[in-house]
Amino acid sequence: MGSLIEELEAREAAARARVEGLEAEIASLAARLEGEREAWSRLRITRETVAEVIGEMPGQVPVEDGATVAQGSQGPEVRVVGAIMVPHWREGLSVDVLPDVYRDIVEVVADTSKPMQAKQVVPRIGLPAVTGKIEGTRGKLKRLVERGWLVEDRPGLFTAAHPVSG
Numbered sequence: 577m578g579s580l581i582e583e584l585e586a587r588e589a590a591a592r593a594r595v596e597g598l599e600a601e602i603a604s605l606a607a608r609l610e611g612e613r614e615a616w617s618r619l620r621i622t623r624e625t626v627a628e629v630i631g632e633m634p635g636q637v638p639v640e641d642g643a644t645v646a647q648g649s650q651g652p653e654v655r656v657v658g659a660i661m662v663p664h665w666r667e668g669l670s671v672d673v674l675p676d677v678y679r680d681i682v683e684v685v686a687d688t689s690k691p692m693q694a695k696q697v698v699p700r701i702g703l704p705a706v707t708g709k710i711e712g713t714r715g716k717l718k719r720l721v722e723r724g725w726l727v728e729d730r731p732g733l734f735t736a737a738h739p740v741s742g
Contacts, residue, residue, distance in 0.1 A: 610706060610708075613706065613708050613709075614706075614707060614708035616708075617708035617709065617711070617712045618708070620712070621711075621712050621715055625715075628661070631661065661675075662674060662675070662678055662719055662720065662723050662725075663723065664723045664724055665723060665724035665725045665737065665738060666724075670740075671683060671725075671740055674725070677701065677716065678716060678719075678720060678725075680701045680702075681697055681701060681713065681716055681717065681720065682720060682725050682726065682736065682740060683740060684697055684700045684701055685697065685717075685726060685734055685735060685736050686736035686739070686740040691729065691730070691733035691734060691735045692733065692734055692735075693732050693733060693734075694710050694711075694713045694714035694717055694732070694734075695710050697713055697717065697734075698710050698713050701713070714732075717734050720734075721734065721737075724737055724738075725737060725738070
């Protein structure tokens, strides 16, 4: 009987070692994935910001898909494709004019009676509550404040500036 018990202990030890190895591999992959998600988020935010700045520069002519080209430019054309534009709020404008993610953010903030932080908004718009997504959403919240869609009464706390229609 001693050999059966020893065999079972050996198999258990081997199984435990395999499980621990897989857990370590999963932890390593999860850390790599989080780093890549953050890098991806920073690049997306940078691209959107650059496109927005270029679109607001004098001498830029809008073209299809919200992109711009320099008016009267010589040589190769500089073109920004896929710029997300958030218009300034004005009377009669509905949230339907906003890109999807911005519309979702405005609707979530408008649906609450209390001011919201970026980390509270992120899960409500269907994103994982990780640093990259929270910071990206914070940037969008700030942009919505700049454009008059939201109000930031106290640092980091956002409320709707107007009743939401759309």
